Amino acid sequence: MDVDRGTIAEIVVSVGAVGLFVAVLIGIGTTYNQGGLSADGGVVFVGAITAFIILMSAVGIGLAYYLNQE
Incomplete structure (x- = not known):
């Protein structure tokens, strides 16, 4: 099976x-755990999801730019 360099870059x-997203969620869960997720933890959780969506959009744009340069 032959995998090209662009596919490996996308995967990595x-x-x-x-x-990173999973690590942030674990950090939020351990920091804001008080017998369940606190109200502040819920706000931080929603912020983490929003940041993840923005991060993945930036990653997609960056990879498209990088792979079209080759």
Whole structure:
């Protein structure tokens, strides 16, 4: 199976971004856990989801730009 360089770059960057998102969610869960997620934790959680959407959009645009340069 032959995988080109662009596909490997997409996989590595995407897995890294998702790994960062999971780490942030775990951090939020451990920081704002008071027998359940507190109200402040809920706001931070929604902010993390919003940031993840913006991050993945930026990653997609960046990868499209990078892969079209080759």
